[in-house]
Amino acid sequence: MVNNTERRIALRRAENTLMVVGLGIILFSAWSAVRTVGLVLLYRTKILTIIKKPLGEMDDVPISDNTLFGILLAMVGIFLLFTIALRLFIGLSAMAEARGKRSGIFYILLTVFLIWVNIHFTIDTFLKVVATPAVDYELESPTFAGVFIELTSVVMMIEMMISAVRVRKYRKQERQEVSDAA
Amino acid sequence: MQLDFHYYATYCAAFIAGYTHEESLRIAYCAQFTDCCSDTFLRRIRGPRQAATTQLQAELMDANTDPVGLQNITRIWASFHFLPADLKATRDKCSKRYLKKYRLICGPNGPLLADTVELAKGKGLEAAGLAMHVLADTWAHRHFAGTPSLSVNNTNYYFYEIIPDGEGYTERSVVFNHNPSSADDIERGLYTNSLYQGSENSIMNLGHGRAGHLPDYSFARYRYLPAWGEYREIIKDNPSDYLHAFTQMIYALRYLRGEHEVFETGRYDAQEMGEWTDEVLKIISRRQLDASSDWKSLGESLSGCAAEDFDLEKYTGEYTQAEDAEKDDTVLGRYFLAALAQKSMVTNRIFTSGNNLAGESVDFRKHGFRGMRDFRRLIREAAQND
Amino acid sequence: MTKLGRVTRVFTGIIIMLFAVILFIMPPEDGIRAIAGIMSLMFTIRGIQTLFYYVSMARSMVGGKFMLYRGIIYLDIGIFTTSMTNTQPIYVILYLAAVHTFSGVINLLRIKESRSVGSKGWRMHALLGITNFILAWILIAGGFITHSLNTILYIYAGGLVYTAVMRIISAFRRTAIVYIQ
Numbered sequence: 001m002v003n004n005t006e007r008r009i010a011l012r013r014a015e016n017t018l019m020v021v022g023l024g025i026i027l028f029s030a031w032s033a034v035r036t037v038g039l040v041l042l043y044r045t046k047i048l049t050i051i052k053k054p055l056g057e058m059d060d061v062p063i064s065d066n067t068l069f070g071i072l073l074a075m076v077g078i079f080l081l082f083t084i085a086l087r088l089f090i091g092l093s094a095m096a097e098a099r100g101k102r103s104g105i106f107y108i109l110l111t112v113f114l115i116w117v118n119i120h121f122t123i124d125t126f127l128k129v130v131a132t133p134a135v136d137y138e139l140e141s142p143t144f145a146g147v148f149i150e151l152t153s154v155v156m157m158i159e160m161m162i163s164a165v166r167v168r169k170y171r172k173q174e175r176q177e178v179s180d181a182a
Numbered sequence: 183m184q185l186d187f188h189y190y191a192t193y194c195a196a197f198i199a200g201y202t203h204e205e206s207l208r209i210a211y212c213a214q215f216t217d218c219c220s221d222t223f224l225r226r227i228r229g230p231r232q233a234a235t236t237q238l239q240a241e242l243m244d245a246n247t248d249p250v251g252l253q254n255i256t257r258i259w260a261s262f263h264f265l266p267a268d269l270k271a272t273r274d275k276c277s278k279r280y281l282k283k284y285r286l287i288c289g290p291n292g293p294l295l296a297d298t299v300e301l302a303k304g305k306g307l308e309a310a311g312l313a314m315h316v317l318a319d320t321w322a323h324r325h326f327a328g329t330p331s332l333s334v335n336n337t338n339y340y341f342y343e344i345i346p347d348g349e350g351y352t353e354r355s356v357v358f359n360h361n362p363s364s365a366d367d368i369e370r371g372l373y374t375n376s377l378y379q380g381s382e383n384s385i386m387n388l389g390h391g392r393a394g395h396l397p398d399y400s401f402a403r404y405r406y407l408p409a410w411g412e413y414r415e416i417i418k419d420n421p422s423d424y425l426h427a428f429t430q431m432i433y434a435l436r437y438l439r440g441e442h443e444v445f446e447t448g449r450y451d452a453q454e455m456g457e458w459t460d461e462v463l464k465i466i467s468r469r470q471l472d473a474s475s476d477w478k479s480l481g482e483s484l485s486g487c488a489a490e491d492f493d494l495e496k497y498t499g500e501y502t503q504a505e506d507a508e509k510d511d512t513v514l515g516r517y518f519l520a521a522l523a524q525k526s527m528v529t530n531r532i533f534t535s536g537n538n539l540a541g542e543s544v545d546f547r548k549h550g551f552r553g554m555r556d557f558r559r560l561i562r563e564a565a566q567n568d
Numbered sequence: 569m570t571k572l573g574r575v576t577r578v579f580t581g582i583i584i585m586l587f588a589v590i591l592f593i594m595p596p597e598d599g600i601r602a603i604a605g606i607m608s609l610m611f612t613i614r615g616i617q618t619l620f621y622y623v624s625m626a627r628s629m630v631g632g633k634f635m636l637y638r639g640i641i642y643l644d645i646g647i648f649t650t651s652m653t654n655t656q657p658i659y660v661i662l663y664l665a666a667v668h669t670f671s672g673v674i675n676l677l678r679i680k681e682s683r684s685v686g687s688k689g690w691r692m693h694a695l696l697g698i699t700n701f702i703l704a705w706i707l708i709a710g711g712f713i714t715h716s717l718n719t720i721l722y723i724y725a726g727g728l729v730y731t732a733v734m735r736i737i738s739a740f741r742r743t744a745i746v747y748i749q
Binding site for chain 2: 576626682
């Protein structure tokens with residue numbers, strides 16, 4: 001009754017990785033959201049200065065700092081809710097697949113999209129920090145640290161994709177074997 | 183294992199092995215007493231505290247998990263409840279730190295089991311009872327280590343109970359909760375286990391806590407992934423393991439009585455059960471949380487005598503009222519000597535294998551006496567025997 | 569408790585007390601920065617410890633990869649906290665209040681656990697839990713009611729002194745054990 005063939009062991013390993021990484025993606029997204037909101041609150045003044053530069057030229061639109069900050073917070077909040085929802089969907093789908101439930105391919109395609117976005121953003125931030133040494137790094141240091149966590153997030157999503165593909169491959173092989181035996 | 187097997191089943195095994203009713207009761211008492219001889223109890227009766235063979239949950243909650251505290255915990259649990267199967271086990275691609283814990287994984291028929299049984303030879307019924315407890319637990323508690331370790335003792339969501347269903351079996355996912363006051367529900371597959379703690383040395387990761395009481399139920403069969411198993415599943419077949427434990431106890435007890443010349447691991451005196459074989463199999467396989475009444479009935483059928491229930495206080499009066507010089511000649515006194523000897527032997531084996539998780543062991547012949555004074559009793563006893 | 573355990577508790581109690589004294593005498597803005605700096609260090613060390621644990625032990629374990637991600641999150645929290653050393657104190661205080669609230673919740677869970685097995689240690693957990701919740705409430709309410717950074721700091725430092733004293737006292741307590749049959 002024990003099934004410890006090489007393939008079954010590899011399948012369990014892939015399923016477990018999928019489960020762990022799926023959970024990791026959800027936790028990472030939650031922490032990223034908390035960190036983003038924290039950074040926006042911490043660097044309120046600096047961010048307002050950056051935003052008000054172009055607005056300062058429009059003398060006909062007087063907006064108080066609090067209103068502006070409120071709008072910014074709301075926009076960040078909506079964006080974060082969207083990204084959390086996206087990653088929650090991916091994480092939960094991965095965990096469901098790990099437990100043997102059939103998940104569609106959509107979450108894998110979504111993961112590919114997110115990987116592309118993250119790599120693009122990471123390279124962009126990295127080049128900005130490295131290529132423009134004259135920039136004030138007070139705002140950039142947590143962003144630089146954020147690059148580290150975004151990279152980890154990318155690695156996790158790649159690992160999740162590889163595990164999802166492996167899980168499907170091994171399960172297909174097993175089904176094939178069962179139907180051939182029948 | 184729990185009281186039903188350690189007390190009543192041991193009584194049955196002892197009687198089948200040829201001991202009298204009274205002798206069998208003494209052996210059974212000492213086997214079960216191994217689960218009760220805590221530091222709390224020893225303080226109460228002013229016994230040697232190093233003879234503790236268990237730790238109550240309350241003691242574990244308050245225990246320190248610094249290196250010294252961990253060694254104390256490991257000494258107790260590895261010596262009496264999770265006897266290591268192979269202190270020289272090897273494993274690829276792991277750190278030395280991991281390997282030390284890996285080598286403490288419990289299993290039956292290891293070299294330490296032979297040492298345990300041979301240590302009890304000629305030492306009386308109390309030592310025999312202690313040895314039977316250790317032997318029985320090597321079967322029930324196999325695949326877990328008697329040291330707090332997340333990376334060895336953890337379990338996860340991959341945990342399925344295998345339930346007999348007519349001619350075949352069905353599988354059901356085990357649902358664990360963490361409320362120690364709620365009873366396990368066999369019908370619905372709801373069991374209690376210790377809470378997941380991400381800390382390597384947390385008490386929650388000691389022994390089979392993460393598998394709950396399942397290893398202690400003789401009827402249970404289940405499939406799971408042990409943390410150390412590299413994704414190889416294990417099927418724990420308790421009915422088979424408990425039957426092996428029972429028949430090996432008969433063999434070991436016959437050796438201790440002198441009916442076998444040597445004790446060899448991997449041998450079982452199943453034929454001694456005779457007409458009682460089916461009854462034993464029925465008791466082991468019956469789905470119930472406590473098989474005490476069944477084992478008790480069997481014992482009374484075997485011996486024709488009433489098998490008294492386990493009473494922790496049965497021999498405490500004798501011990502507390504004895505003069506200091508005579509305490510070692512009482513039932514509990516002899517038990518404490520056996521416990522000290524067992525702890526000393528196992529600690530020594532673990533230490534000399536290059537593993538310091540159970541603490542240090544000093545060769546008395548080379549270095550004289552070092553360490554905890556309770557162990558001086560062993561030297562006095564050895565001198566008397568000489 | 570072993571001697572080493574007792575010495576460690578006394579030592580950490582003294583460290584916390586010294587920290588409280590520093591908070592009393594330093595200018596408030598510097599005091600807040602010091603708090604943020606030490607919290608950052610603690611999380612960073614925790615992250616490194618967890619990563620080291622992954623490399624030495626958890627990578628040989630089923631599901632051990634979770635420790636890797638956990639270590640990375642701790643590290644990131646530590647790095648993130650360094651960004652608080654140069655910012656408005658009110659956010660540091662809110663952050664600390666959140667940490668104390670979380671610790672209080674953990675203490676509550678430990679009370680339940682201890683009581684269920686008959687350990688008398690639940691009283692210490694209850695005391696620590698209440699202390700954590702009070703500290704968190706003081707930090708939050710003080711910011712909105714007194715609007716005074718000094719007051720908040722003095723109250724907080726007072727709480728730290730109390731925690732330090734309790735820690736030192738607990739190092740000398742005899743472990744009370746209830747006999748369970």
